[in-house]
Amino acid sequence: MAHAIRxxxxxxxEVLQWETVDVGAPGAGEVTVRHHAIGLNYIDTYHRxxxxxxxxxxxxGIEGAGVVEAVGEGVTDFAPGDRVAYAGGPLGAYSExxxxxxHRVVKLPAGLSFEQGAAMMLQGLTAQYLLRRTYRxxxxxxxxxxxAAGGVGLIACQWAKALGATVIGTVGSDAKAELxxxxxxxxxxxxxxxxxxxxVREITGGAGLPVVYDSIGKDxxxxxxxxxxxxxxxxxxxxxxxxxxxFDLGLLNTMGSLYVTRPGIAAYTAKREDLVAxxxxxxxxxxxxxxxxxxxQRYALRDAAQAHSDLEAxxxxxxxxxxx
Ligand SMILES: NC(=O)c1ccc[n+]([C@@H]2O[C@H](COP(=O)([O-])OP(=O)(O)OC[C@H]3O[C@@H](n4cnc5c(N)ncnc54)[C@H](OP(=O)(O)O)[C@@H]3O)[C@@H](O)[C@H]2O)c1
Numbered sequence: 463m464a465h466a467i468r469x470x471x472x473x474x475x476e477v478l479q480w481e482t483v484d485v486g487a488p489g490a491g492e493v494t495v496r497h498h499a500i501g502l503n504y505i506d507t508y509h510r511x512x513x514x515x516x517x518x519x520x521x522x523g524i525e526g527a528g529v530v531e532a533v534g535e536g537v538t539d540f541a542p543g544d545r546v547a548y549a550g551g552p553l554g555a556y557s558e559x560x561x562x563x564x565h566r567v568v569k570l571p572a573g574l575s576f577e578q579g580a581a582m583m584l585q586g587l588t589a590q591y592l593l594r595r596t597y598r599x600x601x602x603x604x605x606x607x608x609x610a611a612g613g614v615g616l617i618a619c620q621w622a623k624a625l626g627a628t629v630i631g632t633v634g635s636d637a638k639a640e641l642x643x644x645x646x647x648x649x650x651x652x653x654x655x656x657x658x659x660x661x662v663r664e665i666t667g668g669a670g671l672p673v674v675y676d677s678i679g680k681d682x683x684x685x686x687x688x689x690x691x692x693x694x695x696x697x698x699x700x701x702x703x704x705x706x707x708x709f710d711l712g713l714l715n716t717m718g719s720l721y722v723t724r725p726g727i728a729a730y731t732a733k734r735e736d737l738v739a740x741x742x743x744x745x746x747x748x749x750x751x752x753x754x755x756x757x758x759q760r761y762a763l764r765d766a767a768q769a770h771s772d773l774e775a776x777x778x779x780x781x782x783x784x785x786x
Contacts, residue, residue, distance in 0.1 A: 465786075466557035467766045470519040472512030475767035475774075478522070478556075488534035488561045495546060495567070496559045499580035501525030502761075502769050502782040503613065504677075504702055509553060510770065513701070516553060522766070523555030523784075527570055527579030537564045545570045547579030549587055550731055556766055558786040565734050568741045573749050581781035582617065582755045584727065586744040587737075588699070589618040589753075591730040593625065594743070596723060597673040597695045601626025604666055606658075606674040606689055608682055609702065610647045611638035613781045616756050618675065619646040624752040630665060632658050632682070634776050641779055645754070659688040666691075670718075673697060680704035692718035699725055756780030 508514040527547035551566035610631025623646030631647035639650035670691030677700030731737040758780040
């Protein structure tokens with residue numbers, strides 16, 4: 463028997479319950495992982511609130527790091543004792559121990575801690591595909607990254623800077639602006655006070671940007687489009703302020719033949735070889751020191767509800783982990 467956070471109905475953080483669960487032996491193709499640390503991600507709040515509907519009751523969480531305790535039939539890549547990390551796959555990371563498909567798991571390099579692994583897999587792999595694949599950042603590009611002091615934000619700012627970009631970032635406070643600046647953001651904009659589209663036009667001398675990475679959604683989407691140069695790419699990858707309402711595609715023409723994409727990590731990591739290549743690139747930028755994983759909040763796993771409250775109230779910066 464083990465403990466896990468589960469929920470039986472959607473709603474606020476109070477629906478999260480600390481329960482006893484029977485994990486059982488791993489099924490065919492699965493590994494049993496004992497978590498040393500678990501990643502907290504904004505998507506966990508979408509699952510909990512019902513924005514992304516899931517069958518209930520359900521576990522929660524899609525990111526963790528720990529040690530393999532057992533392997534199911536047909537698993538040849540992993541053995542008990544392996545240090546591993548993962549992002550994605552079935553919900554259930556908010557647990558002391560769990561089973562999950564081996565094809566979602568990668569070995570954690572010896573130079574990286576469990577805490578780093580749990581903090582960076584989802585946010586770091588997201589930064590990887592956004593900057594390296596969705597719109598491949600080139601030296602000399604100027605890019606806009608929203609929520610620059612957040613989990614994905616701090617990683618993406620550092621990585622974009624290392625790729626030779628000039629980084630503009632939006633943040634919710636002056637303290638977050640300083641934090642973003644210390645992590646590669648050349649031009650932090652406090653978007654709760656300043657009109658970010660106007661500031662972007664000023665910073666780029668009216669030219670606009672080749673790409674905007676927007677994880678805020680409803681509150682920023684239209685102004686993000688206004689930041690783009692002709693043929694620019696709007697990458698809408700989250701909805702921290704709520705989903706973007708239906709939208710007239712004709713605007714993309716009148717605003718300069720813009721592109722819009724709404725990517726998710728699942729499609730980018732669906733093939734095992736892609737997941738492994740992306741993870742290797744992430745591990746390399748972290749081990750080289752180009753990207754630091756800032757774990758600015760730690761909570762006991764059983765206090766996951768408090769962690770959700772703090773994340774949704776914009777009280778966190780960088781990455782957050784839950785400790786079993
Ligand atoms: N599509 C994908 O593959 C993928 C993968 C991972 C994450 N994401 C998305 O990326 C975003 C960042 O995820 P994260 O885990 O790193 O979270 P995070 O950025 O650490 O936290 C969310 C941040 O959004 C900002 N925000 C702006 N308006 C907000 C509002 N109305 N309510 C709450 N927060 C608001 C806050 O920063 P300020 O106070 O500075 O505004 C807050 O700290 C999320 O939207 C998430 O869904 C997408």
